[in-house]
Amino acid sequence: MTIHILSKSPQHAAYKSCLQHVGPQDIVMLINDGVYALKTTDAAVQELLDDNRLFALQHDATVRGVTANGASLIDEAGFVALTCEHSPSQSWF
Amino acid sequence: MLFTLVIHSGPYSQTSSTSLNALNFAKALLKEGHTIHRLFFYGDGVFNLNAQMVTPQGEIDLPKAWHTLIEDHSIDSVVCIAAGARRGVLNDSEAKRHQKDSGNLLGSSDLSGLGQLIEAAATSERVITFG
Amino acid sequence: MGREGLEAALAAGAFDQNMAILFLGEAIWQLLSTQQTASNVASDHHSQKNHLKMTNALPLFGIDQIYTSQDDLNDFSLQLEELALSPTALWPSELTALMSNAKTILSF
Numbered sequence: 001m002t003i004h005i006l007s008k009s010p011q012h013a014a015y016k017s018c019l020q021h022v023g024p025q026d027i028v029m030l031i032n033d034g035v036y037a038l039k040t041t042d043a044a045v046q047e048l049l050d051d052n053r054l055f056a057l058q059h060d061a062t063v064r065g066v067t068a069n070g071a072s073l074i075d076e077a078g079f080v081a082l083t084c085e086h087s088p089s090q091s092w093f
Numbered sequence: 094m095l096f097t098l099v100i101h102s103g104p105y106s107q108t109s110s111t112s113l114n115a116l117n118f119a120k121a122l123l124k125e126g127h128t129i130h131r132l133f134f135y136g137d138g139v140f141n142l143n144a145q146m147v148t149p150q151g152e153i154d155l156p157k158a159w160h161t162l163i164e165d166h167s168i169d170s171v172v173c174i175a176a177g178a179r180r181g182v183l184n185d186s187e188a189k190r191h192q193k194d195s196g197n198l199l200g201s202s203d204l205s206g207l208g209q210l211i212e213a214a215a216t217s218e219r220v221i222t223f224g
Numbered sequence: 225m226g227r228e229g230l231e232a233a234l235a236a237g238a239f240d241q242n243m244a245i246l247f248l249g250e251a252i253w254q255l256l257s258t259q260q261t262a263s264n265v266a267s268d269h270h271s272q273k274n275h276l277k278m279t280n281a282l283p284l285f286g287i288d289q290i291y292t293s294q295d296d297l298n299d300f301s302l303q304l305e306e307l308a309l310s311p312t313a314l315w316p317s318e319l320t321a322l323m324s325n326a327k328t329i330l331s332f
Contacts, residue, residue, distance in 0.1 A: 023320040033109040076121035090329045093224030207235035220328045
């Protein structure tokens with residue numbers, strides 16, 4: 001179960017690559033500009049939301065004015081816990 | 094758990110530097126009782142330990158924050174020697190070797206080779222990249 | 225940065241790690257076999273060493289699992305034959321499996 005860490009906005013190539021390679025058991029953690037994914041209506045994002053497999057760093061969402069939109073907003077301790085529960089980690093940037 | 098963090102982002106790299114994300118992640122994992130095997134600064138990440146950086150008022154002084162974290166917890170911190178040389182992040186002996194005026198590597202981080210990254214990746218239970 | 229990713233891969237090879245290298249997205253351009261550097265292009269037109277030469281060193285360092293994305297090749301209108309090192313082109317679901325089977329993934 002891979003944790004995909006996405007730090008780029010949907011306008012970046014890393015966003016498409018990330019969503020394209022998320023396996024059915026994998027989770028996605030949005031950090032930094034990655035949180036803008038919560039503003040999209042993309043089917044791949046919706047699917048992750050439906051399965052509760054989409055997480056975002058609370059602080060990064062708040063400072064960018066982005067709301068949860070169904071994703072789980074977590075703090076850094078929560079992020080650390082996710083990396084303990086899921087391995088390997090794949091960063092997209 | 095034993096973590097290694099690989100930091101590719103400098104304080105002012107690109108539009109979305111993840112340097113602060115990496116720093117906060119490092120702080121959180123220590124607070125949660127985990128251990129950092131190594132910090133490996135690569136690519137533009139070497140700028141995080143540039144002692145010559147002057148942070149504008151009101152912004153987070155990332156080199157200072159990294160320095161404080163590394164010293165307070167005696168963390169094994171490695172700046173890639175080749176990535177650093179390319180970008181002008183040198184310690185005193187490297188500066189002398191390359192005939193530059195002075196070194197500018199902040200604190201007690203080591204300038205060392207990619208073997209340190211490979212060793213860390215093989216040894217750690219978790220390797221998290223911040224790009 | 226492509227060059228620094230390659231250097232890390234070569235280091236991993238030198239340390240005898242069991243590894244695969246994956247060229248994804250625009251990294252694929254690194255493999256374009258027609259690129260010209262160093263000896264045959266005036267030296268003030270390129271700022272770095274011959275990239276393809278370094279890429280071609282991967283097998284010499286024991287790195288023979290070289291992959292790319294068929295989906296990206298299609299996006300870039302590239303044929304596998306245009307790439308150096310004869311990578312294996314995988315579809316996204318196969319790449320997902322490749323990643324999840326790794327102990328550690330380093331991205332550059």
